[in-house]
Amino acid sequence: MKKISKLLALALTLALALSLCACSGSPAADNSQPAQASQPDGESTTPSGEAVTLKVGASPTPHAEILEVAKKILAEQNITLEIVKYDDYNLPNDNVEDGQLDANYFQHITYMNGYNRDVGTHLVSVAELHYEPFGIYAGKTASLADLPDGADIAIPNDPTNGGRALLLLQEQNLIKLADGVGLEPSVSDIAENPHNYKITELTANLLTTTLQDVDVAVINGNYAIGAGLKAGEALAIEAADGIAGTAYVNVLAVKEGRENDPAIQALIDALKSEQVKSFIDETYGGGVVAVF
Numbered sequence: 001m002k003k004i005s006k007l008l009a010l011a012l013t014l015a016l017a018l019s020l021c022a023c024s025g026s027p028a029a030d031n032s033q034p035a036q037a038s039q040p041d042g043e044s045t046t047p048s049g050e051a052v053t054l055k056v057g058a059s060p061t062p063h064a065e066i067l068e069v070a071k072k073i074l075a076e077q078n079i080t081l082e083i084v085k086y087d088d089y090n091l092p093n094d095n096v097e098d099g100q101l102d103a104n105y106f107q108h109i110t111y112m113n114g115y116n117r118d119v120g121t122h123l124v125s126v127a128e129l130h131y132e133p134f135g136i137y138a139g140k141t142a143s144l145a146d147l148p149d150g151a152d153i154a155i156p157n158d159p160t161n162g163g164r165a166l167l168l169l170q171e172q173n174l175i176k177l178a179d180g181v182g183l184e185p186s187v188s189d190i191a192e193n194p195h196n197y198k199i200t201e202l203t204a205n206l207l208t209t210t211l212q213d214v215d216v217a218v219i220n221g222n223y224a225i226g227a228g229l230k231a232g233e234a235l236a237i238e239a240a241d242g243i244a245g246t247a248y249v250n251v252l253a254v255k256e257g258r259e260n261d262p263a264i265q266a267l268i269d270a271l272k273s274e275q276v277k278s279f280i281d282e283t284y285g286g287g288v289v290a291v292f
Contacts, residue, residue, distance in 0.1 A: 074266060093112070124253065135224055137234055208224065245289070
């Protein structure tokens with residue numbers, strides 16, 4: 001009897017060991033599945049179509065408004081678009097670089113390239129979407145022909161947009177820049193200023209709020225739209241067939257390495273949809289021009 005009991009105990013021990021081995025095999029099978037692409041502060045992109053959250057930084061106007069249209073399209077694909085609004089031209093890039101955002105949509109390609117160069121970020125454009133023509137808007141003076149000698153002209157103070165403003169002033173024969181200044185001339189590059197215009201450099205988001213204090217201001221399209229200024233009312237505007245449509249095209253930017261993320265690709269498709277194009281055409285009256 002003792003011998004039979006020992007045999008039964010040995011059999012039970014072997015059965016238990018086999019059962020534990022079978023259970024421990026499950027994680028190995030899971031590890032063979034395709035890896036998931038993690039999303040900062042959100043959910044994960046998976047091949048099976050599981051829920052995903054994308055955080056995208058944007059200027060309130062028009063970028064966040066355009067993203068709201070894309071948001072509805074993405075919701076049908078189980079992708080939640082979280083739009084984070086910024087009134088700043090630095091943080092949206094810094095936050096993509098440090099992973100707080102998945103992407104941003106607020107800047108043109110020339111600004112992004114300059115930011116990478118000057119700050120050392122690793123941002124790439126994954127979609128060219130629209131451009132916003134710069135305009136010269138009336139403050140204390142109602143027309144360019146009426147500008148007095150010594151008139152105060154306000155422009156953005158960052159190198160890219162300030163340079164763009166100076167190029168527009170040159171197109172209108174108000175100043176002449178030195179030869180070979182490229183896309184980012186500065187006030188020091190003004191070679192001729194026969195009417196001694198005073199060029200005042202301000203943070204871009206202050207141009208509309210101080211418009212009444214200067215004779216005219218050269219204003220970024222997004223801030224002009226946000227302040228209710230219409231492109232058709234500008235004293236002068238960048239030509240659609242000029243350099244603006246290419247050098248200043250607004251892009252969707254991500255950190256290098258995220259270009260092929262499935263959720264990012266879905267966002268690109270949504271932003272290039274007919275719904276978004278129709279919204280842009282019907283909403284902004286030429287202040288925003290789709291390029292897709």
